[in-house]
Amino acid sequence: MSDASDPHLRETLLRSESLCEGSFLKARRDTVRMPDGATSTREYIVHPGAVVIIPLLDADHVLLERQFRYPVGRVMTEFPAGKLDPGEDSLRCAQRELQEETGYTAGQWAHAGDLHLAIAYSTEVIHIFFARDLRAGARHLDEDEFLDVRTMSDDAFFEACRTGGVTDAKTLSCALWLQNARRGDWPLDWRPA
Structure with missing residues (x-):
């Protein structure tokens, strides 16, 4: 399913910062604009993918x-x-x-x-x-x-x-x-x- 039909749920990236740069994983904190115009932060791990x-x-x-x-x-x-x-x-x-x-x-x-x-x-x-x-x-x-x-x-x-x-x-x-x-x-x- 595509999220093209769900624009009312999308968050927009405003700013991104690195919290940690490991040899395998990276941690990030992003500031996003919410669908209602408010801002919030998202912390997450960047992973290279797996099988x-x-x-x-x-x-x-x-x-x-x-x-x-x-x-x-x-x-x-x-x-x-x-x-x-x-x-x-x-x-x-x-x-x-x-x-x-x-x-x-x-x-x-x-x-x-x-x-x-x-x-x-x-x-x-x-x-x-x-x-x-x-x-x-x-x-x-x-x-x-x-x-x-x-x-x-x-x-x-x-x-x-x-x-x-x-x-x-x-x-x-x-x-x-x-x-x-x-x-x-x-x-x-x-x-x-």
Whole structure:
């Protein structure tokens, strides 16, 4: 949906300032004009974008990862994912991340859609991909990356989502895609790698 039909909801940028320039994330504070003419501020994180991959091992099993996520202080179960490098194509990023983190390569790929992870305070867009016809190989983790790869049945995965074993937002969103794609309700446009 376009916001062209919603001009009465748009905010207009008046001034922008940098709060923090990290090597990965940037924080900004913008002053905006509200639809009623008043002004307000918006603080948000600028993110380079990312991908998440739903790797289909067979008709009812998926590949997941377990890794410690420092900001929440927990080991999380999630689908493979990673950030885009500057100028990197999202499919190329997905192929790279799947191979680096899990060792698997895929014979076919399908772009499912895009996910805005935290619209109130981040520019992050995550491109959702499905991968199938998987072939195992060697992982190439980053120096500071430690994770386990795990196979789960669809039923066990959906149950973990329901009972709190999976709480990662992108993975929960992907559960909806997986459920609908497996049923054939949301067809995918598969392409060779």
